[in-house]
Amino acid sequence: MDNSDLIVIALGGNALLDAKSKGTIEERESAAALTAEQLVEFFKADYRVVLTHGNGPQVGNLLIQNEEAAHKVPPMPLDVCVAETQGEIGYILQKALKNSFVKNNIQKTVITILTEVLVDECDPAFSILSKPVGPYYTYEQVVEIIKTKDWKFKEDPGGRGYRRVVASPKPVKILQAASISNLVDNGYIVIAVGGGGIPVWLKKDEFRGMEAVIDKDLASARLAIDLKAQKLIILTNVDNCYINFKKPNQIALTDLNLDEAQTYYEQGHFSAGSMGPKVQAAIEFVMETGNSAIITSIEKLQLALQGKAGTIIHA
Secondary structure, three states: OOOOOEEEEEEOHHHOOOOOOOOOHHHHHHHHHHHHHHOHHHHHOOOEEEEEEOOHHHHHHHHHHHHHOOOOOOOOOHHHHHHHHHHHHHHHHHHHHHHHHHHOOOOOEEEEOOOEEEOOOOOHHHOOOOEEEEEEEOHHHHHHHOOOOOOEEEEOOOOOOEEEEEEOOOOOEEOOHHHHHHHHHOOEEEEOOHHHOEEEEEEOOEEEEOOEOOOHHHHHHHHHHHOOOOEEEEEEOOOOEEEOOOOOOOEEEOEEEHHHHHHHHHOOOOOOOOHHHHHHHHHHHHHHHOOEEEEEEHHHHHHHHOOOOOEEEEO
8 A cells, every 4th residue: 555645636627627618628738737747746756646626717618508509409407417416527627637647757657537516405505506607697588588597696796797506515425535545555546526516415325416516626525534634735826825815915925823814814815716715725724634635827836835935734
């Protein structure tokens, strides 16, 4: 059994497809290839590794395809869409990593695991729908849609229209955690919990998919806790967490203990739609394991591992 440190790295969906891209296969493969090259130095080290990833842009595109083709092909429920994007992104990222390993003479094997995440059917998130998914609609389009679909919508604060909102329950358990642990212990780099995982719940000994989207960072933290990982690393598009972000008195945070992190989180310094879930995930991981979490950009990853960049949250 490999006893090297186990690290869970969470990649954002935009690391694999920029939100401004059209979504062509060429763009997706190019973004994955760049991500793989940026991780080369990390993979040369002696770590056991699990990669997780978001799927925001990808599942949004898939929902548009569902709607546009609904008169010809039956649209799939949200849990199936998450499963589809897990397979799609896993394949593209796995291929990019393998190509990078060959190019850089790295003797490691990558495998993607279709991952289900257990949620609580009584989670209040099923009553208070909050997670925006899919395209923007006009008010007139929303009026027509709700005549035939039991969907809920919220108006975009930026004035771009209305978006469907769905439940975003907390992850309770990663159902494939034992299999993932076995694979990493035997030397595999595992890609798992794509898009926060496929949301399922257990009813009378039967697993059922849920119309929901689980936050990718919270699911990554849950996986890291279940695997007893030594470190959780959340990669995003900024080098650090900040207080007073984008204000004249902005301050980059570099080293936070749990009390400091929780205080800044409760004070509302981290946006619910971006940095908030990342900090919450880091706090949960540190509280459960006593190990440290890092939030930084992919460009600063190596320096962050040396304690010279990023935001480190620790006990």
